[in-house]
Amino acid sequence: MSETTPGAAAPSSNFIRQIIEEDVRTGKWRGRIATRFPPEPNGYLHLGHAKSICLNFGLARDYGGECHLRFDDTNPVKEEQEYVDSIIDAVRWLGFDWGDHLHFASDYFERFYGFAEHLIRRGKAYVDSLGAEEIRAYRGTLTEVGRDSPYRARGADESLDLFRRMRAGEFPDGAHVLRARIDMASPNLNLRDPVLYRIRRATHHRTGDAWCIYPMYDYAHCVSDAIERITHSICTLEFEDHRPLYDWVLDELADVLPWHSRQVEFARLNLTYTVLSKRKLIELVGSGAVEGWDDPRLPTLAGVRRRGFTPEAIRMFAERIGVAKADSWIEMGVLEDCLREDLNERAPRRIAVLDPLRLTIDNYPEGAVESCEAPNHPQHPERGTRPLPFSRELWIEREDFAETPPRGFFRLAPDAEVRLRYAYVVRCTGVEKDAAGRITTVHCRYDPDTRSGTPGAASRKVKGNIHWLSTAHAQSSELRLYDRLFRVPEAGAADSREALNPDSKRILTAFTEPALSQALPEERFQFERHGYFIADRSDGAPGRPVFNRAVSLRDSWSGRRG
C-alpha cells in the first residue's frame, strides 16, 4: 500500500482508529476498509493536506484496506489540470500509492445526474427559480428560521422537466438550481433546502463542455464515497454540521445506491510561524512575498521538498502530532526536529565555511598539501571517508575565533588551543587587523604530533574542535539560509505583510569542500556544525550546485550566549 516510516513510533491510538477497530470487531463493513484523499484540483497541496494524506493512506495500510485518490472536481471555474498533475506528484513523493484507485468525481457526473432525477421523482428535490440573492434572503439567519421558496411546491414532473432542460442548456447561468427538499426551519443551515446543482457554463478540465450543470460538494461528495464504497470518509471539523446532509442524501438514495459511508471529522493542522490556508498561500505567492508555489519558505509540499524535507520526515511528523478533534497549534520545532532525526541518520557529512576568516599556520611548510581523511558519518564508519586537502592557509569560521572570548568559549582565541577537525591541534599566536580594526588573519602554530588518526592525536585532548577548508582547494558556492516565514507564531490570525520575517531568506557565497561540487540535485548533506542542506533541484548547474538550508543543527551554545 505504502511505505512505512522508519524512525516513527508505532501509530498511537486515536479516536478514528478506535472507530475502525470497533467496526472491524463487529464486522460492520464485512471486513472492508476503504478511505480516500479527496483534493479539489484548485491549488497546491500543503502540510495540512499531508496530515490528511498520511492519515487516510496510513489507515488503509494499517488495516489492510485501500485508499483512493479522488479529485473533487465539481467546480470547473476554479480547477485546472496543472493542479491535478502537481497533486499526483506530491502524493507520490510523500510515498503513497493508490493502486488503480485514481478517481475523479467528474467520472461520476452521469450517475450523479441519474440519482438527482431519482430524488426529484421521489419528491426529495425540486427546481428553484429564485436568484442567488433571494435564496440567501429566504434562508434566514443563525437565529431565525428560513422561509419556503415560492417554487418549493413545484411538482416532480415540472421539476424533472426543468432539470432536464437545465442540463440541455436551455437556461442561462443562475436561472434555476436544483434544491433538496428538507426543512427550511432546521436549526442547521445546511439542511435548509441546500442547492444540489447549479448551471455553470464553464469548460471543465476533464469533461470539456459536455455539461453546463455541475453538482455541489454536499451532493457529489457523499455520492462519490458511496459509489467507491468508501467505509470511512474522513474530513476536517468544519464539515461536522454537513454530516446530517451527507447522511440525508445517502439515506434518500439508499434503494438505488445501497452504500452508506461514515463521515468522521478531525481537527485540521495549524503550524506556528506559517500559514496553512489556500487563500493566504495564494496571497503570499500573488503579492510576491515569496518566489512561487515551491518557494522553500512555503509549507506547500512543493516548497518543503525544495527546502530539503524528506517524505520520511513529513510522515514522521504526521505520526507525531496525532489526530484529534481539539483545535491546536503545532510548534514548528516539531516539524524541524523530525527532519533532523531523519537526516542525522542518513545525511553524509561535509564541510562548508559560511563566514570565512583566514587562518595561517606559520610553522607549516609553504606549498605543502596533505590529505586528511574525513568520515562521511561519525556513527557509521562503514560509510567511508573522503579526502580533505590541508595546507598552510585555511578558511575558518569567523565566529570560531574571539579576541576576547566570552566565558565558556572553547574555540580559538589568543594563546588558546583548538583542534582543526580531522587534522591537527593548533595554538593561536596572534592576529592581523585592517585599518578599521577588523581581524583579517589569525596566526597559529600547529603541533605535527597531533594529526588525527595517529597515536599522538589521542593523547592530546582539546575541548574545541572547529572546521576549516584549505583556501587553495575550497570552492565557492551559493547557499540560501532559510528561516521561518513569519516573526509571530500565530501568523495569519491578523493578516499581515508586516508579520513577515524580513530575514526568512539570506543568500550568501560560502566556501565548500571539493567533494561538494559533485552534488546531484536533491542530494542532502549535513554541513558539519551548521545544519542540513540540499542541492537545489531547480537552480544551480552541473558542477556548481546551489544549496538550500533545510534546518540548522541544534545549538546549545548560541542559545546560552544570548
Place this chain on the structure above:
RNA sequence: UGGGGAGUCGCCAAGCUGGUCCAAGGCACCGGAUUUUGAUUCCGGCAUUCGUAGGUUCGAAUCCUACCUCCCCAGCCA
C-alpha cells in the same frame, strides 16, 4: 442570542465501558555522562492534577448537573 464541536504539563496527545491513573508517550525545557560536530547518543528530572463549581460513589480525568472559555456554520466554494 439557533445549531454543531472542543477544553488533560510550554506545544501536541493517550486515557474517557469509574479503582491496576497519587495521569502514557513525543516535542520543548533543566540537569549529568559519553563525544575530533557546543551535533548525535545515553541516563535522570519535568501535571498530588485533568476548564470551573457542585453532586453521585468506598473510589472520578473518566458518571450527573450548572457555569466559563474557545472554534465552526447564513457560497448557486470545497
